[in-house]
Amino acid sequence: xxxxxxxxxxxxxxxxxxxxxxxxxxxxxxxxxxxxxxxxxxxxxxxxxxxxxxxxxxxxxxxxxxxxxxxxxxxxxxxxxxxxxxxxxxxxxxxxxxxxxxxxxxxxxxxxxxxxxxxxxxxxxxxxxxxxxxxxxxxxxxxxxxxxxxxxxxxxxxxxxxxxxxxxxxxxxxxxxxxxxxxxxxxxxxxxxxxxxxxxxxxxxxxxxxxxxxxxxxxxxxxxxxxxxxxxxxxxxxxxxxxxxxxxxxxxxxxxxxxxxxxxxxxxxxxxxxxxxxxxxxxxxxxxxxxxxxxxxxxxxxxxxxxxxxxxxxxxxxxxxxxxxxxxxxxxxxxxxxxxxxxxxxxxxxxxxxxxxxxxxxxxxxxxxxxxxxxxxxxxxxxxxxxxxxxxxxxxxxxxxxxxxxxxxxxxxxxxxxxxxxxxxxxxxxxxxxxxxxxxxxxxxxxxxxxxxxxxxxxxxxxxxxxxxxxxxxxxxxxxxxxxxxxxxxxxxxxxxxxxxxxxxxxxxxxxxxxxxxxxxxxxxxxxxxxxxxxxxxxxxxxxxxxxxxxxxx
Numbered sequence: 001x002x003x004x005x006x007x008x009x010x011x012x013x014x015x016x017x018x019x020x021x022x023x024x025x026x027x028x029x030x031x032x033x034x035x036x037x038x039x040x041x042x043x044x045x046x047x048x049x050x051x052x053x054x055x056x057x058x059x060x061x062x063x064x065x066x067x068x069x070x071x072x073x074x075x076x077x078x079x080x081x082x083x084x085x086x087x088x089x090x091x092x093x094x095x096x097x098x099x100x101x102x103x104x105x106x107x108x109x110x111x112x113x114x115x116x117x118x119x120x121x122x123x124x125x126x127x128x129x130x131x132x133x134x135x136x137x138x139x140x141x142x143x144x145x146x147x148x149x150x151x152x153x154x155x156x157x158x159x160x161x162x163x164x165x166x167x168x169x170x171x172x173x174x175x176x177x178x179x180x181x182x183x184x185x186x187x188x189x190x191x192x193x194x195x196x197x198x199x200x201x202x203x204x205x206x207x208x209x210x211x212x213x214x215x216x217x218x219x220x221x222x223x224x225x226x227x228x229x230x231x232x233x234x235x236x237x238x239x240x241x242x243x244x245x246x247x248x249x250x251x252x253x254x255x256x257x258x259x260x261x262x263x264x265x266x267x268x269x270x271x272x273x274x275x276x277x278x279x280x281x282x283x284x285x286x287x288x289x290x291x292x293x294x295x296x297x298x299x300x301x302x303x304x305x306x307x308x309x310x311x312x313x314x315x316x317x318x319x320x321x322x323x324x325x326x327x328x329x330x331x332x333x334x335x336x337x338x339x340x341x342x343x344x345x346x347x348x349x350x351x352x353x354x355x356x357x358x359x360x361x362x363x364x365x366x367x368x369x370x371x372x373x374x375x376x377x378x379x380x381x382x383x384x385x386x387x388x389x390x391x392x393x394x395x396x397x398x399x400x401x402x403x404x405x406x407x408x409x410x411x412x413x414x415x416x417x418x419x420x421x422x423x424x425x426x427x428x429x430x431x432x433x434x435x436x437x438x439x440x441x442x443x444x445x446x447x448x449x450x451x452x453x454x455x456x457x458x459x460x461x462x463x464x465x466x467x468x469x470x471x472x473x474x475x476x477x478x479x480x481x482x483x484x485x486x487x488x489x490x491x492x493x494x495x496x497x498x499x500x501x502x503x504x505x506x507x508x509x510x511x512x513x514x515x516x517x518x519x520x521x522x523x524x525x526x527x528x529x530x531x532x533x534x535x536x537x538x539x540x541x542x543x544x545x546x547x548x549x550x551x552x553x554x
Contacts, residue, residue, distance in 0.1 A: 032322045034287025040306050041072045041081030044313035049097035049147075050295035051104050053126050057297045057304055058104055060087055064313055067091035067111050073126070076299050076319075088122045088131030096147030098154045100176050102127070105134075105154055110143040110162070117141035117162050123176070138181035139170050144193040150204050150228045152176070155184075158209065160193040167191035167212055171226070188233035189224050194245030198256045200275050202228045205236070205256055210245040219243035219263055225275070240280030241269050246292035250303050252322060257303060259286050266290035266310065270320075287318045328406030329365045330398045334532070341484075341552055342455040342535040344507060347413045348387065349456045352424045352446060357387040360410055362396040372399045388412050417457045427459040429550065453552065455535050476545040480538060484552035491525040491540070501542040503527075507534070528553055 040059060048062030060071030069091045073082045087106060095109030095118075107121030119141040123132045137156060145159030145168070157171035169191040173182045187206060195209030207223030221243040225234045239258060247261030259270030268290045272281045286305060294308030306317030334345040337355040349355040361383040364371050373382055376395040386394065395409040417424040419440035426449050428439040438459045441449065446456070477494040491503065498521060505514040505527055513536070514527050521542075528536070531553045538549045 032284045035319045037317045037319050038079045040315040040317050042070050044315040045307050046293035046309045046313055047093035048295040048307055049095050049106050050297045051097050051099040052297040052299050053099050053104055057299055059295050061092050061095050063093035067093050085129045089120050094143035096145045096156045098147045098149040100149050100154055107137050108142050108145055115162055117143055135179045139172050146195050146197040148197045148199050148204055150199045157187050158192055158195050167193055185231050189222050196247040196249035196258050198249040198251045200251055200254050207239050208244050208247055237278045241271050248294050248296040248305050250296050250298050252298055252303050253301055260291050260294055262292035266292050288316050328398050328400055328404055330406040330408040331363050332360050332408045332410040340450040342453055344534045347415050349415050349417045351418050357385050359383055359385045364398045368401045388414055390414055415457050425458045427455040429453055478540050478547045480549050480551055484554050486554040488526050488529040489551055493521050499543050504539045506537045
């Protein structure tokens with residue numbers, strides 16, 4: 001307990017509304033950062049009201065050595081401020097505000113000679129830039145109250161009379177459709193002012209602030225949950241920072257945040273509240289330094305805090321973002337069924353048994369083991385060996401010791417190389433040249449042909465040799481150099497025919513990976529720099545002349 005001088009209203013308090021985001025909650029770690037944005041468009045001030053509507057934020061009224069009535073809109077897409085219509089109720093500070101749907105609401109507060117509390121209540125329509133007076137706040141006139149919205153209802157409660165006698169604990173609900181106020185259950189933490197508030201789902205949260213007990217003013221850190229459905233209050237875990245007043249509160253992604261404020265001196269610490277765990281976690285300190293009586297709102301998944309008292313009244317403005325880094329990085333590396341250059345990655349070749357099964361392995365990183373694995377085929381091991389009969393995508397979900405998860409997928413292609421009578425098709429190299437044709441051979445001869453650079457499966461074209469090579473034309477000579485290559489290939493054309501040519505590069509499954517039409521024979525053509533290691537077929541056509549050349553990327 002400590003005695004306290006009556007606060008100077010040049011050093012007032014923030015009231016704000018929190019937008020709700022319906023996003024699923026997970027236990028996760030975050031990278032959280034503050035970034036300086038374009039300064040607030042008005043004068044440096046304290047005791048301003050802030051709320052957001054859609055993709056825009058709003059700050060207005062407050063105290064800059066006198067009560068103010070100017071009202072400003074912030075556009076995060078351009079990082080700019082635009083002055084809007086002055087608040088319809090005139091100059092004031094320490095007011096309460098919130099937004100519901102496409103409208104903003106502002107009322108109560110202190111005006112004129114700093115000695116007149118108010119209870120008038122106004123609606124702002126950003127579409128028309130017009131303020132409309134609504135039903136007056138139904139409780140006693142006041143200032144330094146809290147304002148927040150829960151769903152389609154707004155709430156104002158707590159606060160102070162002009163000379164801190166009395167302080168209030170009443171709590172009122174506003175229905176914008178009926179334009180009516182209904183008194184709800186009093187705030188269970190008792191009469192106080194300068195509190196902080198935010199909402200999550202159908203619950204409101206109010207805490208911190210200053211009360212008058214035992215003959216003196218006392219900073220508080222107790223924290224309470226309001227259930228809109230049952231009109232009841234439940235005490236939760238105390239705010240984990242120091243007891244204080246004049247702090248900012250808002251909600252990002254269904255987590256509550258409270259920071260800055262005054263605990264005997266200005267503060268900059270910033271805290272996250274998890275309502276599912278009923279726990280507080282300290283986050284990165286507010287980027288603008290120690291202050292209190294600031295204003296804040298959220299747009300999407302970004303929180304904003306600005307203005308306030310930081311020695312003097314300031315108009316700087318800051319954005320707070322969180323990045324979910326819980327998701328584990330999981331990969332399934334590409335793999336070959338057999339270690340030959342002509343064997344493509346992630347392909348099985350039934351019915352050739354040595355190449356009909358493939359082993360996939362999940363590799364998690366950036367997380368804490370041990371890991372649990374759950375594959376789409378029901379397996380729970382790190383690696384699986386599969387023999388699909390048709391193209392199949394296998395997905396694995398990995399969960400680490402902290403409950404964080406990550407997923408990865410890999411498609412396994414099936415290339416049926418069945419010829420007949422237990423034999424298999426192979427794309428055969430003729431001698432030492434790059435010319436190829438399809439053959440049908442016994443299983444026991446496959447390994448020898450693979451070692452020589454032949455490929456499992458048919459060549460692109462007919463099954464009858466020479467399946468992919470048309471008759472050599474004397475004046476249509478094509479070469480590709482270097483071949484094999486670990487980088488790129490150059491196409492070399494030697495022909496007397498000036499007709500343009502077309503080029504297709506295909507993988508061993510016949511899928512076109514690169515193509516160029518109507519290319520002049522004088523044009524240089526380079527390809528393959530981004531290809532994965534393996535065998536490819538280059539088809540070059542000029543009129544009725546056609547040639548296919550096997551190329552190998554090392």
